[in-house]
Amino acid sequence: MARYAIYYAPERASLLWRFGSSVLGADPESGQTVPQIVPDGFLPDDWQSFTASPRRYGFHATLKAPFELAPGKTEQDLFAAFRAFAGRQIAFSAPALEPVLYGDYVTLQEKTPDPRLQALAGLCVREFDAFRAPLSDKDRARRKPQGLSAREREHLENWGYPYVFEDFVFHMTLAGPLPENRGQDASTALSAAYDKAVKDEDFSVRSLSIFVEPGPGEPFKLALRAPFVAKAS
Template sequence: MSAPHDFGPAARFALYYAPPRESAWWRAGSAWLGRDAESGETLLQPAIDEIDTIDTIGDAGGSLHALTRSPRRYGWHATLVPPFRLAADVTPEALFAAAQAWAQDRAAFEANVEAAMLGRFVALRPADPASETALRDLAAAALRALGSLRAVQTAAEIAKRLEAPLTPRQRAYVAEWGYPYVFDEFRFHMTLSDSLDYPALGAHLVNAWNAKMRAAGALPVCGAAIFVEPEPGAPFVLWQRVPFAKAAA
């Protein structure tokens, strides 16, 4: 992807979980969204049987492409450290080095996951409490390791975050960490759809994904990845993978 010096001051960086490139999980998720965030390739999305028979999908148009506009821009991922601008004295190379140092102390593990509804979205979610806890702990460790590299939020950025209905704890997290859904508020998810108005359509997509991935086994969590939004509104690209140094326990 782009070299570090190509990123301007408005670029935002994020530490995401992304499945290994050679895994069925990466191939399937990228194809589902229609874009490989690492290669930049546009992919042919799978046909979802019977999607055209659902007659209450409004503007979705019966196409998986139309149902995945937002997650396609972000790429196939789960957020560990949400997008942020770098502090004035921090370079992309310094961020990469810090992420590598953090990954030196991390061990690979597997997580049991399944597609489910998360509010009005379809997303890949932990399938058991142990997986939920392991993934939440991973995100918390990443945020603590990299949080000091973030630029101070502008008043406009804070105000935009606070427009959402948030609890007092979530508002405090916005003030300290720039994002409300961290630590105990964190929910691991890999988004598979836009917001859906029709429960029947969401259930159909959940069933289609779970049937497709039934034989894939557990999700391999053996590294993270730095994604970059080069300029506001641009598609996120996977810039650097950050493998965990320790083997699975």
């Protein structure tokens, strides 16, 4: 059964989109592989392996984690509600990003957290929860609830994902999981590559996307971009 996720994905023409897709070696919008950036100090085969997990999900930041559709809900229903939701949002520029080591992953995170991103993520979690099927036992086990805090377990039960609201961290995964002795090397090398490729491009949030996993284990595909069209009053 297909799963759907609400993600932030950079605009297709942006340097950020090109950079992220090139680091992962795949473009989730076209569904095609792209020439992969291999950071200094890494072998191509090793880097291909270190990016296998984030490559399957596509370059993105999670706002509403993957979910199966609730009984009685259709893809058309979700897409229509999503377009309407995006149409009510106002585009904004957010603080610059930087590659950081986040556990055993390297991710792009804001240099200074922006409350507008936090609020947008919370809106997505709430607004689209009616479309989410209840967690299966398999889904629940995959989140390893024994390692979560009490609040994260509560979020998992109520919203299908532990890292929401006050536990949300905006991040775009570039690589991982990485061996313990390579994490800092990857972070340093990706920081240099990011500075070279993205430079001083404005980090803007002008749209959201729905990514679809057609079947278990298949690559996620960017199925719909919906622009923000509301204007500040």
